[in-house]
Amino acid sequence: MAFHEVRFPENISRGARGGPERRTQVVELGSGDEERNASWADSRRRYDVSYGIRRADDLAAVVAFFEARGGRLHGFRFKDWADWKSCLPSGTPAATDQLLGTGDGSTTDFALVKHYASGAQSWPRPRPCSPASMAMPPRVSMTAQRTSGP
Numbered sequence: 001m002a003f004h005e006v007r008f009p010e011n012i013s014r015g016a017r018g019g020p021e022r023r024t025q026v027v028e029l030g031s032g033d034e035e036r037n038a039s040w041a042d043s044r045r046r047y048d049v050s051y052g053i054r055r056a057d058d059l060a061a062v063v064a065f066f067e068a069r070g071g072r073l074h075g076f077r078f079k080d081w082a083d084w085k086s087c088l089p090s091g092t093p094a095a096t097d098q099l100l101g102t103g104d105g106s107t108t109d110f111a112l113v114k115h116y117a118s119g120a121q122s123w124p125r126p127r128p129c130s131p132a133s134m135a136m137p138p139r140v141s142m143t144a145q146r147t148s149g150p
Contacts, residue, residue: 004069007077008049009061014081015052020045042125045080086114 020043027035053059069076082089086097101110112127 002073003075005077006068007079008065009058010079012049012052012058012062013047013079015054016047016049016081017051018045018047019080019082045078047078047080 022043023039025037025039027037029035049062053062065076085091086093091097098114100113101107113124114127116123116125
């Protein structure tokens, strides 16, 4: 997959509407039961950015961004303003928000993951970020590593 390491303009993405979607087929059987199949292992995000376009200059920026990506040819970064923190949107991020791994005294690289939980179910979402440092509790420092795709 082709990917450009560039972020969609944040002043426009702030007004966008959208969020995660999954591809799941539900087959209704003759008995009335259902069988479900998830075609995608992970969710994708889909947004309508027209809500963030306020001026002609915003539209020009979107057109330029689109053309520079070759339309849909290249992926890019997009800030989801409802899900861009390791904590709830109203919270302040902390080093203890997400469990990244258990230290063994020698491992220094851990995948950056955000966990989504509801009841007994949990889903880990690898965070595809460029290497970044995050301050951890006293005397602990960790470097985040890119784990997979955009």
